[in-house]
Amino acid sequence: MPLFEAGRTFLDKRAINSTGLNDKYFIGMNDADFEDDLIVCFVFNTEHRMDLLPHIGCVKDKLKYVIEPGTFSFIKSHSSIDLYPVFYALKELVDSKNIIELEKADDDLARRIKKCIDEQHKSLVTYKR
Secondary structure, three states: OOOEOOOEEEEEEEEEEOOEEEEEEEEEOOOEOOOOOEEEEEEEEEOOOHHHOOOOEEEHHHOEEEEOOOOOOOOOOOEEEEOOOEEEEHHHHHHOOOEEEEEEOOHHHHHHHHHHHHHHHHHHOOOOO
């Protein structure tokens, strides 16, 4: 079993965003075993305007995966996973007092999120022959 499993969620109590330091929830989407392994992570954001989103799940044109309250124990209202990657080294997660590991997404949800991420990145890449 890897030290960090794909689908694991965590709270970074000192994440940096445009307003400064802020508590943020993330989901990591790959396994990691060694301290220098990079984990591809995506941030959770509360959705205050669900009327602007067409449905739950993958919303390709908004680069989001929308989840319902209760999907994870810490999700109390509709939220989205922004499909813009953030990278953490495993060492940052293991050695930090500011990181709290939380629950792991069930396999089905992790696959749906990964499929949405893959579709997003596939649509961004154009091939010329």
